[in-house]
Amino acid sequence: MADPFAWLKPALKTLHRAQWYRQPTPSGAPGAMVTLGEPPRPLINFCSNDYLGLANHPQVKAAAMQAIHQWGTGATGSRLLSGQRPLHQQLERAIAQWKGTEAALVFSSGTAANLGTIPALVDQRDLVLGDAYNHACLKKGARLSHAKFCEYPHNDAAALAQLLESYRSQYRRCLILTDGVFSMDGDVAPLDKILQLAEAYTAMVLVDDAHGTGVLGTNGAGTLAALGQSSPTVIQMGTLSKALGSLGGYIAGSQDLITYLQHRASTWIYSTGLSAADTAAALAALEQLQADPSLRHALRERIQQLEEGLQKLGCPVLPHPLPTPIFCLPAPDPTTVLHWGQKLQDAGCWVAAVRPPTVPFSRLRITLRADHTPAHIEQLLAALAVLLKCC
Ligand SMILES: Cc1ncc(COP(=O)(O)O)c(C=O)c1O
Numbered sequence: 274m275a276d277p278f279a280w281l282k283p284a285l286k287t288l289h290r291a292q293w294y295r296q297p298t299p300s301g302a303p304g305a306m307v308t309l310g311e312p313p314r315p316l317i318n319f320c321s322n323d324y325l326g327l328a329n330h331p332q333v334k335a336a337a338m339q340a341i342h343q344w345g346t347g348a349t350g351s352r353l354l355s356g357q358r359p360l361h362q363q364l365e366r367a368i369a370q371w372k373g374t375e376a377a378l379v380f381s382s383g384t385a386a387n388l389g390t391i392p393a394l395v396d397q398r399d400l401v402l403g404d405a406y407n408h409a410c411l412k413k414g415a416r417l418s419h420a421k422f423c424e425y426p427h428n429d430a431a432a433l434a435q436l437l438e439s440y441r442s443q444y445r446r447c448l449i450l451t452d453g454v455f456s457m458d459g460d461v462a463p464l465d466k467i468l469q470l471a472e473a474y475t476a477m478v479l480v481d482d483a484h485g486t487g488v489l490g491t492n493g494a495g496t497l498a499a500l501g502q503s504s505p506t507v508i509q510m511g512t513l514s515k516a517l518g519s520l521g522g523y524i525a526g527s528q529d530l531i532t533y534l535q536h537r538a539s540t541w542i543y544s545t546g547l548s549a550a551d552t553a554a555a556l557a558a559l560e561q562l563q564a565d566p567s568l569r570h571a572l573r574e575r576i577q578q579l580e581e582g583l584q585k586l587g588c589p590v591l592p593h594p595l596p597t598p599i600f601c602l603p604a605p606d607p608t609t610v611l612h613w614g615q616k617l618q619d620a621g622c623w624v625a626a627v628r629p630p631t632v633p634f635s636r637l638r639i640t641l642r643a644d645h646t647p648a649h650i651e652q653l654l655a656a657l658a659v660l661l662k663c664c
Pocket of ligand 1: 452
């Protein structure tokens, strides 16, 4: 019998040849220091999205454990069947209040939020315009919707305007998709210009603020809040899995939008509700980060320290309009970036070496946390100085 999976081995060989082969790395509990490798050894963690250090926070963990005691582990069904708990509504009310919207809806991941929401809003009669550097799940959501999908060059509002001028009148609805803070570059979308264009061309805008949420703006409300932007055209999407240290995603917007998604977003309707532990952890993290601005202040100080240090080393640091905890150091090719990642590990620092196809070009992605100390940043800068001298 011919093997229907015969294509797998050559496909894997191609991945190896291109240096695109990847393996998950097991690490210890989340923190500024993690244990990694065989034998396990402590490294400074510049690799996580736990920007405020809440994934291992005593109160957040206690809330998750208390929720398990009260509600059990799994939600046991879709929210529309047996999976709804009072905690879900509590979290949704808290997110809406935080984001300044009428309502919010929690999904089982950020990816599920985007994959469910985008095809619920648009179909083959509609137009979707997205930034070329958007997260993969925004792109996938756009393709799943069957709408006409065009990408504009990264952060190029003039190109977006041209696309709107050329195509908008030919389609029923229009949806613009952008990350708030770009996950692999750490820069920020020109939301003021995007919102102006959306109003001028009657377009909806979905801002994926996975990496701005909890970090930027008053109370950590995110990129829109930090830029002083708001508009009835905006759908605010985000994750519970980064600064909130839990798991899940959300959409915040008008009550009509949320009610509509409860009837049309397939990844919400046909998927088990978020577990009690994840829901309670996100709620506790949200309370914690609103009550304790010192977490954001500490993170900002480390961002400034690294930015200044990189500038002194002559690294090409992109000027960001807002202080984000993600730094991207471009590398010439996948082999070099893997080598850099290993050298940094040898020097005690765990930094992500990110390669295509996740990103258009290889780079080190450095992420900072509120619980990094000034000495942690100094150690990274010293390791980078050695690395750059050898290149
Ligand atoms: C910008 C952006 N959107 C969405 C997601 C997906 O979120 P989740 O991990 O909750 O599925 C991510 C995750 O990395 C992200 O960076």
